[in-house]
Amino acid sequence: MAGQPARRLNPLLVAALIAGLALAVYWRTASPTITFRHDGPDSGDLVTAAINLGIPHPTGYPLYTMLAHLVTLLPGEPAGNVSRFSGLCAALAVGVLVLASYAATTNRAKDGNALVHLVAAATAAGMLAFGSLLWSQATIPEVYAQSALLVALWLWLVVAAGRPARPYLLALVFGLVLAHHVAAALLLPSLWPYARAIRRWLTPRRAGALLLCLLPGLAMYVYLPLRASAQPVPNWGQASEWSGFVWLVTGKAYQSYLGGLLAQQWPRRLAAWLSIWVRELGVVGLALVLLGLWKAWDSDRRRTLHGLTYLTLTSAHAIAYGTTDSYVYLVPVALFVALWLAEGAAALLVELREWLHARGRRTLSTVALLAVLVLPAGSLVARFATMDLSQDQEAYQAGMSLLQGAEPEAVLISRGDLQTFPLWYCRYGLGQRRDVTVVDRYLLALGWYRSQVAALSPELAGLPAQGDSTEATKLVVSALGASRPVQLTYEDQDLLNAYRWSFDGRLYTLRP
Numbered sequence: 001m002a003g004q005p006a007r008r009l010n011p012l013l014v015a016a017l018i019a020g021l022a023l024a025v026y027w028r029t030a031s032p033t034i035t036f037r038h039d040g041p042d043s044g045d046l047v048t049a050a051i052n053l054g055i056p057h058p059t060g061y062p063l064y065t066m067l068a069h070l071v072t073l074l075p076g077e078p079a080g081n082v083s084r085f086s087g088l089c090a091a092l093a094v095g096v097l098v099l100a101s102y103a104a105t106t107n108r109a110k111d112g113n114a115l116v117h118l119v120a121a122a123t124a125a126g127m128l129a130f131g132s133l134l135w136s137q138a139t140i141p142e143v144y145a146q147s148a149l150l151v152a153l154w155l156w157l158v159v160a161a162g163r164p165a166r167p168y169l170l171a172l173v174f175g176l177v178l179a180h181h182v183a184a185a186l187l188l189p190s191l192w193p194y195a196r197a198i199r200r201w202l203t204p205r206r207a208g209a210l211l212l213c214l215l216p217g218l219a220m221y222v223y224l225p226l227r228a229s230a231q232p233v234p235n236w237g238q239a240s241e242w243s244g245f246v247w248l249v250t251g252k253a254y255q256s257y258l259g260g261l262l263a264q265q266w267p268r269r270l271a272a273w274l275s276i277w278v279r280e281l282g283v284v285g286l287a288l289v290l291l292g293l294w295k296a297w298d299s300d301r302r303r304t305l306h307g308l309t310y311l312t313l314t315s316a317h318a319i320a321y322g323t324t325d326s327y328v329y330l331v332p333v334a335l336f337v338a339l340w341l342a343e344g345a346a347a348l349l350v351e352l353r354e355w356l357h358a359r360g361r362r363t364l365s366t367v368a369l370l371a372v373l374v375l376p377a378g379s380l381v382a383r384f385a386t387m388d389l390s391q392d393q394e395a396y397q398a399g400m401s402l403l404q405g406a407e408p409e410a411v412l413i414s415r416g417d418l419q420t421f422p423l424w425y426c427r428y429g430l431g432q433r434r435d436v437t438v439v440d441r442y443l444l445a446l447g448w449y450r451s452q453v454a455a456l457s458p459e460l461a462g463l464p465a466q467g468d469s470t471e472a473t474k475l476v477v478s479a480l481g482a483s484r485p486v487q488l489t490y491e492d493q494d495l496l497n498a499y500r501w502s503f504d505g506r507l508y509t510l511r512p
Contacts (some may be wrong), residue, residue, distance in 0.1 A: 009100045014118050015125075019095030025380065026087030026138040026176035028462065030388040033396040034425050036418065038387075040140035044395065045234060047072070047079045047141045048429040052227040054232035055224060055239055058251040060222040063179040064143050078429065079396075082141035083389075088147040090138030094129040094453075095153040096333055098122060100159045101342035104296070104303075116349045119372060124342035126376025131280040133334045135387050144331045147184055151178045151332035154187060155339065158303060167201070171210045175217025183317065183329055190310035193302035224248065226238060231455050233428040239447035247448075253463030256320045266384075269319045276327055280334065281341070285375060289337055292344030307336040321349035345372055381411040399426040405506045406436045407485040412456065412507075413473060414489045415441045437484075441492070459483055469495055477510060486510040 034043040042347065048058035050068035071085045072078035101121035106114060128134055137144040151171050157166050176185045191198070227239040237248035247253070261269065281289060296304040311333050318329040350373065399422025406412050414420045420440040427430045437457045443449040447466055454461045459480055463472060472494075477499060480486050488495065488508035495501075501508040 003144075011099060011118060011121075014100035014102075015095040018098050018122055018125045019091045022094045022125075022138075023091035023407040025130070025384075026090055026135070027084055029135075029142070029384070029388040029390055030080070030083040030087055030139045031392050032083070033077055033393060034399075034422060035083075035140050035389060035392050036395045037389055037392055038136040038140050038142075039328060040142050040422070041395070041417045041421060043079060043082075043141040043297045044399065044423075044425040045417070046143065047082050049232075049234055050082060050141075050423075051078050052232045052234075053227055054234050055228055055236045055248065056234060057236050058248050058253055059182050059223075060224050060236070060239065060248045061143055061180060062220040063176060063217070064146055064181075066220070066223065067146070068135045068141070074331055079141050083139060085143060085277055086140060086145040087138045087147040090129070090134055093134070093145070093148040093335065096149070096156050097128055097338055097348055098125045100152070100156040101125065101339055103156070104159045104300075104339060105343055105346040107442045113346075113350050113353065114206070116353055117346050120346035120349060121340045123372050123375055124338040126343060126373070126385065126434070127281065127285060127379060128334055128338040130376050130379040130383060131334065131385055132387070133280060133331050135383065137328060137331055139387060139389050142328075143181055144328050147177075147181050147332050148335060150180060151187070152182060152335050155335055158306065159339070165200075167206070167210060168213045171213035172216065175214040178214075178215070179217040182251070183314075184332060186310060186313045186317070186320075190306050190313060192309065193305040218507040221249065231452070233452070233456070234424060235452050238451055244468055247390055251447075252351045257326075258317075258320055260322045261320060265322075266319070272327075273315060273330075276330065277337070281337075282375075283500040285341060288344035288348065289340045290344065291347055292340035292342065295343050296340060296345045307339070311336055389487050395422045398424070399423045400432065402489050402506065403433045403436060405504070406433060406487055407509065409435050410485040410487050411437045411439055411476070411480050412489060413439050413441055413476065413490070413492075419489050432493050441473050441490075442469055444476070459486075474498060 029038070031037065031043075034040075034047060036238045046056050046061070046068070048054065049065050053065065053069050053459070056065060065502070068082050068085060071081045074081050077441055098121045101124050102117055105117040105120060124128065132217045134145070134148055137148070140389070150173060154170065157170050157173065160166070174187065174237075177187065224239040225245055228235055228238055228244070238244040239248045248481075278288065293304065293308075314329055314333050318326045319327070398419070402412065402414070402423060403426045404418070412423065414423055420438065420443070423438045427434075427436055427438050437453075439453055439457075440449070444453070445468065450460075450463045450472065453476075454463060460476060462479065473495065477486050477495060488501070489506075491508070496508065502511055
C-alpha cells in the first residue's frame with residue numbers, strides 16, 4: 001500500500017519536473033555572452049569555432065562544435081545561445097540522473113516504498129543540479145555540461161542493465177563521448193568489474209556489431225580534417241595534415257600539465273579535491289553518499305566498483321593536471337556521487353519511514369520525506385547569487401574595447417587567452433571590424449598558427465615555419481610596420497625597446 005501514491009507519480013514526470021526546474025534556473029542565471037567567469041575564458045574560442053564551423057583548441061570537440069553551430073543560427077547573440085545550450089544539456093543530465101537513481105534503488109529493494117525512492121532520486125538530482133560543479137558549467141559556453149549529459153546516459157544504461165545487457169547502446173554512447181571529450185574515455189577501463197561477463201557474452205559477431213555502434217561517434221572526427229582544409233577561424237593544429245590531426249586530438253599542447261606537479265604540491269591538490277566535495281555536498285550530503293556506497297556495495301558490487309574506479313581515475317587526472325581549472329573534469333564524476341547520495345537517502349528514508357509507521361506516526365513520515373528536499377533547496381538559495389551571470393559582460397566588453405580602439409586596417413598583437421579569445425569572438429565570430437587582423441603573440445610559437453596568420457594577412461607569408469615566438473613577433477612587426485598599423489594590446493618590453501611606440505591608455509601603436 002505504501003507504494004500506491006508513487007505509482008500515480010510517474011518517474012518520467014518527476015524527472016521532467018526536476019529537469020524543467022533546473023533548466024529555468026540555468027537559463028535565468030546564464031551568461032548572455034562569452035565570459036571569464038566560472039573558468040570560462042575558452043568560451044570565446046569555442047563560440048567562434050561554433051559560428052564558423054572551425055576547429056577549437058585541443059582536443060577539437062567535433063560533436064560539440066557541430067551542435068553548438070546549430071544553436072548559433074538561432075536569433076540572439078551566438079554566445080548567449082550557446083550558454084543556454086549548456087543549460088539544456090545540464091538539465092537533461094539532471095533528468096536522466098533521476099531515472100538512473102530511481103532504477104538503482106528500486107532494482108535493489110522491492111519494498112513497496114516507490115515514493116521514497118522517487119523523493120531520494122529527486123533530492124540527489126537537485127543536489128547535482130544546484131551544486132557549484134554542474135551549475136557553474138551550465139551557465140557558460142563550455143563543453144562540460146554536454147559531457148555531463150553523455151555520462152548521465154552512460155550511467156543510466158549501466159544501472160538499468162545491471163550487467164552489459166544493453167552493450168550496443170553503451171557502445172553508441174561511448175562513441176559520442178569520444179567525439180566530445182577524450183578525457184571521458186576513462187569510462188572504458190572503469191568497466192573492468194564486468195570483464196568476466198563481457199568475455200562470456202562477446203563473440204566475433206557481437207564485437208563487429210559493437211564496432212559499428214562506435215562508428216557514428218568516431219566518424220565525427222572526419223569533421224576536423226574536412227573543415228581544417230577550408231581554413232576557418234580558429235583552425236587549431238591545421239588538422240588537414242596527419243601530424244596536425246594527431247597533435248590536436250591527443251592534446252599534445254597540454255600534455256606538459258600532466259605529471260609536472262612537485263612533491264610538495266600534491267597534499268595541497270588533494271586537500272583542494274576533498275574541499276570540492278565538502279562544498280558540494282555538506283556534511284549531511286557526504287554522510288548520505290557514504291551510506292549509499294555501503295548499500296550499493298552490498299547490492300551491486302560491480303556497478304559500485306565501476307563508479308569508484310571512474311571516480312579514482314578521473315580524480316587522479318584532475319589532481320595531476322597542473323592547472324587551476326582542472327576541477328571541471330569532476331563534473332561527470334558528480335553524477336556517480338549523486339547516484340550514491342540517492343541510494344543513501346533512499347536507505348535512510350525507508351528505515352525511518354518504517355520505524356515511524358510502526359509507531360503510528362505517518363504524519364512525521366511525510367514530514368521526513370519533505371525535509372530531505374531541503375538539501376537541494378538550500379543549495380539553490382545559497383549559491384544563486386554566486387552562480388548568476390545574467391549581467392556579465394566583462395569578456396565581451398574587453399574584446400570590443402580593444403577592437404574598437406584599433407586603427408583602420410590594423411594588426412592587433414594580443415597575448416594569451418584572456419585577450420585573444422574575446423578578440424576572436426568579436427572580430428571573427430561577430431564580424432566586427434573586418435579590417436582588423438588579430439595575432440596572438442604566444443601562438444606564434446606554433447607552425448600551424450603561423451600558417452593561419454599568413455592566410456589572414458598575406459604580408460606575413462614569409463614567416464619561418466618554426467622558431468621562438470618572441471622572434472616571430474618581431475618579424476611580424478618588421479614585416480607590417482611599413483604597410484599596416486601595428487598595435488599591441490599589452491606591455492611587451494622586448495618590442496617596446498626595439499621599436500618606437502605611442503600609448504593611448506589601451507593600445508601601444510607602432511610609430512615610424
